[in-house]
Amino acid sequence: MSKPVYSYWAGVASRGHYLFYTLAYNGKLDEITIKGDQPYPGTPEWAAADGFIKSKMGMLPVLQDGDVCIGQSRAIFAYVCKKFGLGEELSLADFARSEELVDQAQDMHGVLSKAQYGADRTAAMDTVFGEGGDVSKMLTAFEDHVSGVVTPGHCCLAATLNLLIRLQADCLDKHPKIKAFNDTFQANAGVKVANERSPYPYFKRNSDA
Helix, strand or coil: CCCCEEECECCEECCCHHHHHHHHHCCCHHHCEEECECCCCCCHHHHHCCCCCCCCCCCCCEEEECCEEEECHHHHHHHHHHHCCCCCCCCHHHHHHHHHHHHHHHHHHHHHHHHHCCCCHHHHHHHHHCCCCHHHHHHHHCCCCCCCCCCHHHHHHHHHHHHHHHHCCCCCCCCHHHHHHHHHHHCCHHHHHHHHHCCEECCCCCCCC
């Protein structure tokens, strides 16, 4: 079986975090090659596209696996899960729950991205993390959905929680079931490795000075 090559920027906890957490929790993180030496957008090297591959839309991440070359984080995630058989044993109900959590993680990533690039990042993030904000709504909605079998969707949720905690350390304190789920997940040896490999947060809590 060929070994997929996932290209993104090294050490950055962002789009790849969900995939890495899912693979890490299931003991398969080293079954893909993570290529992190790409140049950054806006540089001459990026414009030249010399020696690295972008997706069809000219972006990262991109996954190469034999004759397969795809972009789009959600598509890459689904492909890798299918390749390694992650979640294939799930009942239809558990599969539905997993897919809902995967999409919720993607939605929260979009919320954080919008705040990240807002005119006033500090104010935007304050709203996201504030009472009745998107973070509170998500944690409340899924408080009773973190028990039972751990699906790929739960791995994505855990990756989201990690990104949130990096922005505001106490954000889970009012949600004891989710906090307990996160504590258990973070104790996983593979997840610890994934965190070590992605030490740099992409999202920032406050506006640049």
